[in-house]
Amino acid sequence: MNILTIALRNARKKWVRTSLLLLVFSLGVVSIVALSFVSRVVGEGLEKKLVSFGANILVSPKSEKLTVSYGGFALGDMLFDVNYLDEADTVAKIDTIELRKNVSVIAPKLVVMDHVQGAAVAIVGVWFEQEKQLKGYWLVEQGAIPGETPEQAAARAAMAPEPEHEAAMPAALPQPPAKAEAKVAAHAPAGADGLLAGSAAASKLGLSVGSAVPLGQHTFVVAGILAPTGSEDDNVLLADMDALQRASGHPGKVNFVEVAALCSACPIDDIVAQLATVLPGTEIKTLRGIVEQRRVSVHFVKKLILSVSLVILLTGCSMVGISMLSAVNERKKEIGILRSLGFSRRSVFAIFCAEAAVVGLLAGVAGYVAGYFVSFRILAVLEVEGGGPLPFEPLHLVATALVLALLTSLASLFPAWKAASVEPSEALVTL
Amino acid sequence: MQDSMPGTKSETFALEAVNVGKSFTQDGLAAQALKGVSLRVGAGEFVSIVGRSGSGKSTLLSILSTLLKPDSGQLFYNGNDLAAASEAEINALRHGDFAVIFQFHYLLPYLTALENTLLPFMRGLKPVTRAQKTRGLQCLERVGLADKAHRLPGQLSGGEQQRVAIARALVKEARILFADEPTGSLDSVTGSTVMELLGQIHKDGLSVVMVTHNEEYAKLSDRMVRMEDGLIV
Numbered sequence: 322m323n324i325l326t327i328a329l330r331n332a333r334k335k336w337v338r339t340s341l342l343l344l345v346f347s348l349g350v351v352s353i354v355a356l357s358f359v360s361r362v363v364g365e366g367l368e369k370k371l372v373s374f375g376a377n378i379l380v381s382p383k384s385e386k387l388t389v390s391y392g393g394f395a396l397g398d399m400l401f402d403v404n405y406l407d408e409a410d411t412v413a414k415i416d417t418i419e420l421r422k423n424v425s426v427i428a429p430k431l432v433v434m435d436h437v438q439g440a441a442v443a444i445v446g447v448w449f450e451q452e453k454q455l456k457g458y459w460l461v462e463q464g465a466i467p468g469e470t471p472e473q474a475a476a477r478a479a480m481a482p483e484p485e486h487e488a489a490m491p492a493a494l495p496q497p498p499a500k501a502e503a504k505v506a507a508h509a510p511a512g513a514d515g516l517l518a519g520s521a522a523a524s525k526l527g528l529s530v531g532s533a534v535p536l537g538q539h540t541f542v543v544a545g546i547l548a549p550t551g552s553e554d555d556n557v558l559l560a561d562m563d564a565l566q567r568a569s570g571h572p573g574k575v576n577f578v579e580v581a582a583l584c585s586a587c588p589i590d591d592i593v594a595q596l597a598t599v600l601p602g603t604e605i606k607t608l609r610g611i612v613e614q615r616r617v618s619v620h621f622v623k624k625l626i627l628s629v630s631l632v633i634l635l636t637g638c639s640m641v642g643i644s645m646l647s648a649v650n651e652r653k654k655e656i657g658i659l660r661s662l663g664f665s666r667r668s669v670f671a672i673f674c675a676e677a678a679v680v681g682l683l684a685g686v687a688g689y690v691a692g693y694f695v696s697f698r699i700l701a702v703l704e705v706e707g708g709g710p711l712p713f714e715p716l717h718l719v720a721t722a723l724v725l726a727l728l729t730s731l732a733s734l735f736p737a738w739k740a741a742s743v744e745p746s747e748a749l750v751t752l
Numbered sequence: 753m754q755d756s757m758p759g760t761k762s763e764t765f766a767l768e769a770v771n772v773g774k775s776f777t778q779d780g781l782a783a784q785a786l787k788g789v790s791l792r793v794g795a796g797e798f799v800s801i802v803g804r805s806g807s808g809k810s811t812l813l814s815i816l817s818t819l820l821k822p823d824s825g826q827l828f829y830n831g832n833d834l835a836a837a838s839e840a841e842i843n844a845l846r847h848g849d850f851a852v853i854f855q856f857h858y859l860l861p862y863l864t865a866l867e868n869t870l871l872p873f874m875r876g877l878k879p880v881t882r883a884q885k886t887r888g889l890q891c892l893e894r895v896g897l898a899d900k901a902h903r904l905p906g907q908l909s910g911g912e913q914q915r916v917a918i919a920r921a922l923v924k925e926a927r928i929l930f931a932d933e934p935t936g937s938l939d940s941v942t943g944s945t946v947m948e949l950l951g952q953i954h955k956d957g958l959s960v961v962m963v964t965h966n967e968e969y970a971k972l973s974d975r976m977v978r979m980e981d982g983l984i985v
Contacts, residue, residue, distance in 0.1 A: 322870060322880040327860070334862035658858045661819060662872045662920075663847020665840070746820040749854055 350688020446565030464545030467515025515544030657748025681729030685722030911942030
């Protein structure tokens with residue numbers, strides 16, 4: 322038995338009032354915790370989807386380009402000089418930047434122009450492993466990605482996203498065929514000579530799996546045809562980087578390097594600055610649209626949660642304050658007795674603050690636990706795909722309970738001060 | 753401390769009000785409740801203050817027990833002027849030497865009889881000790897309520913509740929018990945029981961200053977002080 326007994330017993334005696342306060346605060350905490358978990362999952366999910374749409378930093382050699390137009394008629398860009406980057410050197414330097422951990426994929430590209438059946442087409446040299454990480458939305462309509470075994474192709478097809486879950490894909494993108502429709506050749510041509518044709522390019526050039534595409538002394542074979550993606554990949558042929566470098570006579574050279582940075586939390590500008598430092602002879606462009614879209618999407622959800630949380634907390638705090646104030650008026654005689662027994666103003670103040678803190682503490686614990694489980698239900702209802710299982714963090718539980726106890730104590734400061742100001746004579750003596 | 757006399761100290765002391773005045777304002781009109789009253793209470797004395805309603809007796813008791821500050825005059829306790837005492841010193845007096853019981857028991861409804869008795873020891877985070885708990889039980893035994901120590905005030909009669917309030921006053925070994933109409937809300941039989949208890953406590957060595965309008969009860973005291981219109985007559 323000590324001063325806290327008084328606070329606890331009164332809270333128990335006034336169980337209806339205490340329960341109502343607990344309910345309101347717990348509901349507030351449930352909303353905050355659940356929304357926080359949901360925003361985290363949505364944010365992570367969004368990040369993954371956005372990263373899968375491609376790179377957000379472009380490293381290219383400095384070139385002199387002149388835009389020519391006359392009388393409002395655009396004549397195209399005149400390129401005076403085409404520079405190449407040394408692939409090994411560029412990738413090695415990118416690997417050295419301080420924020421390397423925020424870079425998920427480094428994908429060099431070599432673009433070579435070719436004529437197939439009289440039509441001009443671009444063949445883009447890529448490393449297919451990196452490219453698959455960048456283009457998570459790729460679906461192979463016919464054949465397979467060069468270098469893949471039939472088993473790998475089947476596994477990738479099985480892992481491909483369901484069309485109904487592609488809520489985050491831009492509206493302009495055509496819907497890819499369902500994975501069940503994706504055809505994977507049992508024995509697709511594989512290896513360094515394989516080509517992956519974009520859907521529009523294949524259609525325009527009349528290519529199918531097994532078609533030969535000569536380039537200089539080298540002949541590539543179409544290994545697979547992509548389903549429409551709505552991107553530039555539809556109009557090009559993609560070849561193994563090493564094979565294309567050799568066939569085009571540019572061994573070890575690339576035109577540009579795409580870099581995908583994980584950017585919901587990372588400072589994209591810092592990454593660009595660090596790249597500029599290690600690659601002084603290059604031009605580094607940020608694909609702002611994607612970067613900003615990532616930031617805005619994730620931060621919007623977080624700001625919304627913060628605003629809702631603040632409103633809920635303010636409402637709860639007001640309720641605690643009003644309830645405690647009315648309790649002070651009800652308990653004036655009790656306060657008078659305590660003061661007549663030698664309780665200091667500070668002790669009376671502490672009793673009222675402790676009562677409020679107990680409500681906050683219990684609401685924090687109950688609200689966090691309930692919020693954790695409610696978030697699963699919300700995610701299920703919203704059909705949100707998560708960024709991994711939600712971790713139950715005991716430290717967060719303790720922190721939530723302590724913050725709530727502090728908030729409710731702060732909300733009860735004025736009532737507690739009023740209680741501490743009660744004079745025993747005013748409360749007890751009938752003069 | 754003797755087992756038979758919980759709540760008393762035998763040292764000598766003196767409480768003295770000198771020319772104390774107090775006025776109140778009600779509805780814009782000032783009313784003088786005390787018009788320069790002097791009273792001395794010695795160790796072991798039983799003083800009763802009688803008078804009609806509005807004569808100023810409760811105001812005087814409130815000033816003597818430090819629950820109210822006088823507008824004028826002085827209040828000495830062992831030679832120290834309490835008007836100049838700090839709030840901490842007043843709190844220490846209320847917690848130590850002075851005990852007050854009222855017409856209404858004012859027990860905390862959510863604490864048991866024993867917990868209400870031990871309330872003076874629950875001022876801080878330090879838990880009530882086993883010795884203090886034993887003392888609380890002795891005080892309840894002293895007022896005849898040992899068997900009802902774990903009952904809530906709502907489960908006790910009016911007389912029993914007043915006796916718990918007396919036990920609460922005894923538990924802290926006070927020197928003076930101030931009783932403001934202690935039988936005012938009780939029937940005559942229960943009132944007599946409470947008065948009998950106060951008499952026994954006084955005989956055990958505790959000083960008692962009691963306000964009452966019942967002259968029969970006042971006759972049980974060593975000295976009766978009569979008040980009229982804010983003055984001792």
